[in-house]
Amino acid sequence: MCFARGSLTAIRYRDEILRPLVRPYAGAVGPGFLLMQDNARPHVAGVCQQFLQDEGIDAMDWPARSPDLNPIEHIWDIMSRSIHQHHVAPQTVQELADALVQVWEEIPQEAICHLIRSMPRHLYNPFIMGKAW
Incomplete structure (x- = not known):
């Protein structure tokens, strides 16, 4: 996904990535789906964490300063x-x-x-x- 304008904020992350892409994919995968994201500010923002919780989407715990294993x-x-x-x-x-x-x-x-x-x-x-x- 390429954002033509502006930065990736928590609201954009929720509205342009989590809601239209991650939520349907998690639903298609079913139980056991685990979202892997790092500790970028939009990922850990309260609005995004609340969205994931409300949707029942589990996210992997990601330690600070961890090596890039993705x-x-x-x-x-x-x-x-x-x-x-x-x-x-x-x-x-x-x-x-x-x-x-x-x-x-x-x-x-x-x-x-x-x-x-x-x-x-x-x-x-x-x-x-x-x-x-």
Whole structure:
């Protein structure tokens, strides 16, 4: 999802992500659905926490300063580096959105699978566990 204007506030997060996307997806998955989000301000705002509680959507506890164990964070890094390697940086939000779609489509599925398979190594690394948790 790309926001054409403004910042992601708690109200926007609730109204543009949680309500139209997360709630139906949680309903489709059914019991056992667990929302994974970090501690970004919009995610932990009272209005969003209340919405999740009212909808019966459980969110994973996420410790402060925890390592990025979500593979999507690494995909964002791959996409960012790919965009920066182009000679002309996107000048508008639409150009950036188009560039993101293009580089997303160029990521080999095997690279995504590799990141997912690497998560247990990160999870059980005593150095990470000792420092962050």
